[in-house]
Amino acid sequence: xxxxxxxxxxxxxxxxxxxxxxxxxxxxxxxxxxxxxxxxxxxxxxxxxxxxxxxxxxxxxxxxxxxxxxxxxxxxxxxxxxxxxxxxxxxxxxxxxxxxxxxxxxxxxxxxxxxxxxxxxxxxxxxxxxxxxxxxxxxxxxxxxxxxxxxxxxxxxxxxxxxxxxxxxxxxxxxxxxxxxxxxxxxxxxxxxxxxxxxxxxxxxxxxxxxxxxxxxxxxxxxxxxxxxxxxxxxxxxxxxxxxxxxxxxxxxxxxxxxxxxxxxxxxxxxxxxxxxxxxxxxxxxxxxxxxxxxxxxxxxxxxxxxxxx
Numbered sequence: 497x498x499x500x501x502x503x504x505x506x507x508x509x510x511x512x513x514x515x516x517x518x519x520x521x522x523x524x525x526x527x528x529x530x531x532x533x534x535x536x537x538x539x540x541x542x543x544x545x546x547x548x549x550x551x552x553x554x555x556x557x558x559x560x561x562x563x564x565x566x567x568x569x570x571x572x573x574x575x576x577x578x579x580x581x582x583x584x585x586x587x588x589x590x591x592x593x594x595x596x597x598x599x600x601x602x603x604x605x606x607x608x609x610x611x612x613x614x615x616x617x618x619x620x621x622x623x624x625x626x627x628x629x630x631x632x633x634x635x636x637x638x639x640x641x642x643x644x645x646x647x648x649x650x651x652x653x654x655x656x657x658x659x660x661x662x663x664x665x666x667x668x669x670x671x672x673x674x675x676x677x678x679x680x681x682x683x684x685x686x687x688x689x690x691x692x693x694x695x696x697x698x699x700x701x702x703x704x705x706x707x708x709x710x711x712x713x714x715x716x717x718x719x720x721x722x723x724x725x726x727x728x729x730x731x732x733x734x735x736x737x738x739x740x741x742x743x744x745x746x747x748x749x750x751x752x753x754x755x756x757x758x759x760x761x762x763x764x765x766x767x768x769x770x771x772x773x774x775x776x777x778x779x780x781x782x783x784x785x786x787x788x789x790x791x792x793x794x795x796x797x798x799x800x801x802x803x804x805x806x
Contacts, residue, residue, distance in 0.1 A: 497660070500525060500565035500587055502580045503572030504535070504555070506751060507597060509633035510625040511569055513542040514664040516551035523554040523562045525583065532557050534631030544625070544635030546665060559583035567657065570596040570607065573755070574766035577603045581610035588615070593653060597621050597641070599685050599751070600766025601678065604646070617654065618674045619643040620681045623666065624748045636748040641666045642681075644674025671731075679723060680730045686767050687716040687739045690788050693752040693762070693795065699743040712743075714784045719771050725778050756795055764792040 497520050501512040504526035516522040524540065526532055535555035542549050556562055568584040570577070577598065584594045584607075595617045596603050607616045622639025641661050645651050654670065661668035671677045688699055691712050695702075703709045716736050723730060732738045755762045768785045775782040 497521065497567065497656075498563055498565045498589075499523070499567045499569065499660075500559075500562055500584075501569045501571055502559070502583050503570065503576070504528070504531060505571060505573070506625040506627040506633060506754065507621065507623070508569065508571030509540060509542075509627065510623060510635055511571065511597065511621075511664070511666065512553060513540045513549075513551035513633065514546060514666060515660060516540070516553050517542075517546075517549060518660075518663045520660065521554075521563075522551070523556065523565070525556055525559055525562060527557055528630070529557055531555075531630040538631060541632045542635065543628075543632070545638050546635050559587050562587045564589045564592070566592050567660075568592065568594045570594055570598060570603070572598070573761065574598055574600045574603055574763045575761060577606045578610065581607050585611055593617055595619055595643075595657065599681070599689075600763050601682050601770050602766055604675070604678070608646070613646055617643065617645055617657065618678060620674075620678050621666075622681075624750070626749055626754060637746060639667065640669045642669050642671050642674065642677050644671045644677065646674065648672050648674075676729060677731055679728050680732055680735065682767070682770075683716065683719045683723065683730065683735050684739055684742070686719045686771060686785070687712055688743060689750045689752040690762075690764060690768050690792050691715065692750045693756055694788060694791050696753075698748065699746040699750065701747075702743050703740065711784065712739075715768070715788060718775065718780075718782045718785050721780055722771055722775050722778070722782075725780060726774075752792070760796075762792055762796050764789055764796070768792070 500523045501508045504524040512522045532555045539550040572580045593615045621641045624637035626634045658668045769789045771785040
């Protein structure tokens with residue numbers, strides 16, 4: 497099967513390398529030329545929880561040069577989703593489909609607008625990885641990969657995708673209502689990523705600082721108020737308790753921290769910023785998420801100030 501990964505960052509590399517490891521034909525697409533050139537010359541080097549190996553992949557910066565794909569895994573940051581959707585439109589076979597594994601909300605809507613709902617499947621991941629350098633990624637945290645059809649069907653292509661992820665040891669879980677599951681992951685990310693990014697703490701350290709622990713609680717309460725107002729039923733009976741229990745056991749470097757360290761834009765607008773926009777539409781107060789969003793935007797602007805005045 498021909499699989500193309502659009503967005504060869506930490507998560508794209510994690511999934512791409514493990515799918516290549518089981519013998520699938522994998523093409524990595526990314527705008528970082530040094531990274532692409534390294535993968536071309538020496539393969540994609542993987543380390544961490546799945547052990548150390550080098551995956552043989554095709555890599556390019558130009559989607560028009562990629563072979564036609566059966567599956568396009570969309571792993572870009574949310575602000576690049578529309579570009580990724582148009583790339584997928586170019587490189588997918590007529591029978592192919594795009595699968596989002598992105599954080600945040602709004603990505604499915606953009607993909608279905610560009611590709612049509614019949615060509616889109618949705619997923620989300622609780623794996624974590626760290627891009628250690630050009631052509632090198634470290635698997636830092638394992639967890640399920642939730643997958644589902646937008647129309648809630650158990651289609652043949654969903655079964656194929658499940659088999660691929662199972663053989664690649666990416667722990668697939670098929671769910672009927674993938675959108676509700678994505679909202680659950682959204683609340684999870686909103687309660688962790690930006691809090692870690694603004695404080696420099698790992699998830700497991702949040703509860704060790706009472707003030708930060710309480711701050712996280714208020715962030716989550718505002719997210720859950722939005723969920724309730726929209727009439728969404730989350731998979732977890734007690735999301736706050738679930739997130740707190742998760743944090744207590746995890747000490748990996750979350751993706752938003754990695755983005756800031758590399759001087760890149762974060763996904764704050766599709767996470768806590770989304771809570772702010774949607775809550776204001778409904779007249780819901782969200783001072784904690786609004787403040788957190790503003791501070792993250794200040795942090796992600798800082799590297800640009802340093803660069804422009806260097």
